Amino acid sequence: MKIPSSIWTLLIGIGLTLTSLWYGQNHGLLPTAASDEAVLVDGLFNTMMTVSAGIFLIVEGVLIYCAVKYRRRAGDNEDGPPIEGNVPLEILWTAIPAIIVIGISVYSFEVYNDIGGFDPHSVHESPIMQESMAMPGAAIAATLNDTPPSTAPNLNQQKSDEAMQDPATAAVRNADQIPQKQDAPGVGIVSPSIGASPENAGKPPGLKINVTGLQYAWIFTYPETGITTGEMHVPIGREVQINMTANDVIHAFWVPEFRLKQDAIPGRQSELRFTPKVEGDYTLICAELCGPYHGAMRTQVVVEKPEAFEKWMQEQLVANNNTLKEAVAVNPANLTPDEFLAPYTKDMGIQPAMLHHIHK
Amino acid sequence: MTQAQLQETANIPVHIPEPGVRKWQDYFSFNTDHKVIGLQYLVTSFIFYCIGGVLADLVRTELRTPEVDFVSPELYNSLFTLHATIMIFLWIVPAGAGFANYLIPLMIGARDMAFPRLNAVAFWMIPPAGLLLVASLVIGDAAEAGWTSYPPLSLVTGQVGEGIWIMSVLLLGTSSILGAINFLVTLLKMRIPSMGFHQMPLFCWAMLATSALVLLSTPVLAAGLILLAFDLLAGTTFFNPTGGGDPVVYQHMFWFYSHPAVYIMILPFFGAISEIIPIHSRKPIFGYKAIAYSSLAISFLGLIVWAHHMFTSGIPGWLRMFFMITTMIIAVPTGIKIFSWLATMWGGKIQFNSPMLFAMGFVGTFVIGGISGVMLAAVPFDIHVHDTYFVVAHLHYVLFGGSVLGIFAAIYHWFPKMTGRMFNETWGKVHFALTIVGLNMTFLPMHKLGLMGMNRRIAQYDPKFTLLNEICTYGSYILAVSTFPFIINAIWSWLYGEKASNNPWKALTLEWMTTSPPEIENFETLPILTTGPYDYGVKHAPANVSPSENPVFRADLDEPYPSIESDIETRI
Secondary structure, eight states, X not given: OOOOHHHHHHHHHHHHHHHHHHHHHHOOOSOOOOBHHHHHHHHHHHHHHHHHHHHHHHHHHHHHHHHHHTBOOTTOOXXXXXXXXXXXXXXXHHHHHHHHHHHHHHHHHHHHHHTTTTOGGGSOSOHHHHHHHTSTTOHHHHXXXXXXXXXXXXXXXXXXXXXXXXXXXXXXXXXXSSOOOSOTTSSXXXXXXXXXXXXXXXXXXXXXXXXXXXXXXXXXXXXXXTEEESSEEEETTSOEEEEEEESSSOEEEEEGGGTEEEEEOTTEEXXXXXXBOSOEEEEEEEOSXXXXXXXXXXXXXXXXXXXXXXXXXXXXXXXXXHHXXXXXXXXXXXXXXXXXXXXXXXXXXXXXXXXXXXXX | OOHXXXXXHHHSOOOOOOOSOSSGGGGGSOOOOHHHHHHXXXXXXXXXXXXXXXXXXXXXXXXXXXXXXSSOHHHHHHHHHHHHHIIIIIIIHHHHHHHHHHHHXXXXXXXXXXXXXXXXXXXXXXXXXXXXXXXXXXXXXXXXXXXXXXXXXXXXXXXXXXXXXXXXXXXXXXXXXXXXXXXXXXXXXXXXXXXXXGGSOHHHHHHHHHHHHHHHHHHHHHHHHHHHHIIIIIOOOSSOGGGTOOHHHHHHHHHHHHHHHHHHHHHHHHHHHHHHHHXXXXXXXXXXXXXXXXXXXXXXXHTTOGGGXXXXXXXXXXXXXXXXHHHHHTHHHHHHHHHHHHHHHTTSXXXXXXXXXXXHXXXXXXXXXXXXXXXXXXXXXXXXXXXXXXXXXXXXXXXXXXXXXXXXXXHHHHHHHHHSBOOOHHHHHHHHHHHHHHHHHHHHHHHXXXXXXXXXXXXXXXXXXXXXXXXXXXXXXXXXXXXXXXXXXXXHHHHHSOBOOSOXXXXXXXXXXXXXXXXXXXXXXXXOOSSOTTOTTOXXXXXXXXXXXXXXXXXXXXXOOOOHHHHHHHHX
């Protein structure tokens, strides 16, 4: 019995759809989704994988089918049928991709909105204006805004100055060429980035962390407690806002498990808000080429239970004080380079392999 | 100057370099014949492909292990910087220009390009620019800030290498602008009278779209690079935050060219594939107008998508959405092309020779790059994979699986026309098999690497990625090996291959209506069209045509064909 081609088409269509649906959910290509945002992004990716698998199978299937079915037999020197076009078919295959990309755009828009891409509060009133108001000769403007410039200590500046004393960092960058332009939560151009999700809009974040990128380390400052570390700790379930800037060249903050990335640009301040979800140690990677040791610019992000986080915070407060005392007591000239660098590199998340290369 | 002296000066004939090849040295001279220039472009760019390929294999060898153990990190950065620059600016773009130079006048029945000497000038900018780049590597001070050269990094790494890089890319950009002007004028003004726009071969349409894109976008890159050079060498702070400059402005200027650049690199080969598939499937191209206009649509849309490279640089939310939508829309004209090629093959009589195999390889692998391109356009997902190996995989599927396979398809297809000899089919197939295996082995695992968390442009990586990186590295060695059958085949066939007839594929476009290789002024008499370029299987198109007895292509004796000298004089 000859099966009609319409039935074949139907069967192939069903098979294709089922395969695509299965693959879209079971590709296993992504790492753990460790933040609330990551779950949303994964949903989008899985949908795109489903659609992509379908399109891939159709195109490659037709290609292979043509290669087998329509190959030229020996001795056949005829031309094929002169079919030059088919308007309904062409409209169909213009319309289908158009609908698919519009659908993916709308879905992406939704996800982007849900993870906080449109948070109006992430775009502050122009900070450049404030800066210019504080300049001499801006008297008229100053009357419009009486807020005095912040006198709070510039924590990021202090910490980056300290970091610059570290030979491991200073040796490999062109020291002092590009001093830090501003305090992370201060003046400068604010790059609007991922802000609060719609349900948190207008609310302050649960935890603020200032992040400074410099060749080849990340420095984290917790403004509420004043501690500074080279490893980021965040509690589960509390919304974290990081304010980022860079001292020298462009770096990019990327934790693959959070599905979030943002460039840290010198002269600009950028923000990310996210909510950690799954306990674990994740790697924070610098994703923007920042120099020869770019690949070594990695550190740990520890997502832990709130109690563990509080405990860690207390330890850091004590440790920070001790480190300061030690720094006064020990004369660095008496130490070998390795001994001298050990505490710094541990904090800054620098790998021994990188040190080895620098001091070769 | 007296009247008599003026008269005398005016009477001195302008020196017009002799066009055409009479001896092999002519290929190394300032020749104005478009066919010589076309071959000069192709051979030069292929040499740079080999250099770029060696650099790629050095990069992959370093990445075979997670540690930095093969080259120093500084050298590693120079290697991938130069690899990208050479592959883009010295291989794919000039190879496209090479085919355009060779084919456009032949396809539209002209004797030469509109501006033959400008054409030669455009070519002769490439060797010095390429030598500059390679020299910077030899002296050990090459650019190491990536082919994007983002400031402030490009301002704090080696000044010499970066300066050379800027100079070299400026030269190449200038060459490309000069070429584009020439292609546009030739296509718009020099078609034979009987050829309307809708009788033009699709390769010509593709070059029309490409040239427009080059003219609109390349000057912006030049402007960006000149400002960067000021920052680097003169201490200005256009992009340097220490003096209040903004590094993101550079990114806008850079990508305003460099995203269109990917279309500059792929459109000519879309055109070439549209020529190859109908001929070797023995069917008219399906949807001629749709393919022609989709080239123009890609060209237009290509100008308004650049910021999708900057989704993580911190551009406003609405702007990210705008660029997401424009980027996604490009999938529509690209899809039209792919579906039309498939429909052309459907029901045809496909001949599996090397050009067709490479063309089918092009369709099959380009579609993977196209799909991942749509994914990358989705902002939330792009934020995750931006600057990772997922992007590296995507761009190599587009530019290797697309452009490079397209170049090889085109070389095999037009080899008999260019050299008058057939290539060896068996070695062509060996080349194809090795290339497809190597290509997928090198670039397919990179998708997973990027999604799992391996960022790009790094010399050392997390040891958990070792296995996949090893596979990629061995794949890249296969790709290196795949080039040898091609090189040997091309040289051997060019010298000793079987003599090709004037029209070995029985094609209907004009370039096949003259001798192989074409004589110096292309056609003896002015060609006239009586069929479209792809009328295969149509009754009035004879299956076997030769210039002398071809009813499709007959001499119009009433209209004298102008001599090349008078042609050039009126044009310059």
